[in-house]
Amino acid sequence: MPRSRQATTRTPVSRPARRRLTAAAGSLAGTAALAVALTGCVPNQATASDEAIAVTLSDDTCTVSTNTAKAGPITFQVTNTGTDVNEFELLATDKLRIVGEKENIGPGTTVNYVVQLAEGDYFSACRVGMVGEPAHVAKFTVAPGSGTTVSQSESKQVAQAVANYAGYVKDQSGALLTATKTFAAAYAGGDDAAARAQYAAARSFYERIEPTAEQFGDLDPALDLREADLAEGQEWTGWHRIEKDLWAPAGYTPSDAATRTQLADKLVTDTQRLYDLVHAKDFTLTIDQISNGAIGLMEEVAGSKITGEEEAFSHTDLQDFQANLEGAQVAYGVVRDIAEQKGSSGKDVVAKLDGEFRTIEKTLAQYRSGDGFVSYTELSTEQVKELSDQVNALSEPLSHLTSIIVK
Structure with missing residues (x-):
């Protein structure tokens, strides 16, 4: 998805709230609660990978194990150690355009996120609760690739x-x-x-x-x-x-x-x-x-x-x-x-x-x-x-x- 983000401030959107039942859910509140428990994060559970870049999210920090990678497909193994749902993002140099993101990373969850990045400068960031502006923005550099031939x-x-x-x-x-x-x-x-x-x-x-x-x-x-x-x-x-x-x-x-x-x-x-x-x-x-x-x-x-x-x-x-x-x-x-x-x-x-x-x-x-x-x-x-x-x-x-x- 090309994140051609506008210069305006992104309106906070709480995706986790979409999992919380409201009174408007009507008489099937119990049914919806069951569905929430069922859907969970199972599909996104990640296995260990020596090639993946480790990312640790918490309620207060967003730590990436390295700030460089080679151009091409890059795997980030993202672990949320916090108490709230979180989101990992990669931003362009203007810190506005999102070139990649992984949403809905629940507490205690580890996911693998793969993104194709060209050589250049980027920024990593996260959004606790998936609301507000990106936090813990840090420079991430993509160097020339390893020469893999397609x-x-x-x-x-x-x-x-x-x-x-x-x-x-x-x-x-x-x-x-x-x-x-x-x-x-x-x-x-x-x-x-x-x-x-x-x-x-x-x-x-x-x-x-x-x-x-x-x-x-x-x-x-x-x-x-x-x-x-x-x-x-x-x-x-x-x-x-x-x-x-x-x-x-x-x-x-x-x-x-x-x-x-x-x-x-x-x-x-x-x-x-x-x-x-x-x-x-x-x-x-x-x-x-x-x-x-x-x-x-x-x-x-x-x-x-x-x-x-x-x-x-x-x-x-x-x-x-x-x-x-x-x-x-x-x-x-x-x-x-x-x-x-x-x-x-x-x-x-x-x-x-x-x-x-x-x-x-x-x-x-x-x-x-x-x-x-x-x-x-x-x-x-x-x-x-x-x-x-x-x-x-x-x-x-x-x-x-x-x-x-x-x-």
Whole structure:
């Protein structure tokens, strides 16, 4: 994911809060709590590696065992010894653009994070609680590589995969912009029935490419921030702010016409900004950003969709789940052949991923209803557990994908 981060301060977004149940989770609070326990951090548990750079995160420090590495695929083995969820980042020289990050590193967890870096100067950093500005920013230098040769045919294959995925992101952003304009017009015009009918389907375009949207600083929180994640005094805009108006909980007074117009206009403006950024001439991707994006999408499912926390008012979480899954399938699909050619380990991972994607897709399809899905509140504890187990089963081989394709 190319972190072409804007110069504005990144709006604090508490991803851990997406794991915490809120009152809006409704009658399935117990079910969601079970899902949280099930999803955990198992898929990201790392094995020891002599080649990995050790990173230790705590509530007060962020220590990297070396401040230099050689260009190419670099593995960071990140251990969180603190009491809160943490995030490890690599920043460009402006300390604003994020060139790589690993989110949702839980307390007591060790994960391997692989990123492809070119020769140059960077900075390492962390975010305790995954909120606020990056902390413990330290210089990290990437020296010329060891001269590993990549065949011309593989280089062409990688270039084609990147071009294919970039095209997909651009197509989805265009469809998102069109659907958002129609949805926003219905909402601003007071046609709640039409807006409710369009809400989940329009959001699907965003959910498929969410890791790319997260690259652009404050765009993701402006578009997708949940009420449970709001910092004190922070302005709340985007899809979930409008969702609350459309599925107003008891005791809540929906926005007046003027406020609706403001919210609708900002939603369209921010979506247009996303469209413009991914269609810009300098928009680029790397192969590891694509595979890490697939991993990130399934982490989104585990962190909020499987618990029913994402859509606190509409309960359309399963449609988001489907969109995240589809986005992960596309990202995996464009790098699949590259992975399969990486020896027996690549073939094994591809075989596992092919099977796990089919399994979870089949299970999720059971909950389709018309053009969408049943409400999350209709799921039983056992059904949530089944989905959660399958998310974990898929996430385990998926967590190895980047290290295989960049080796």
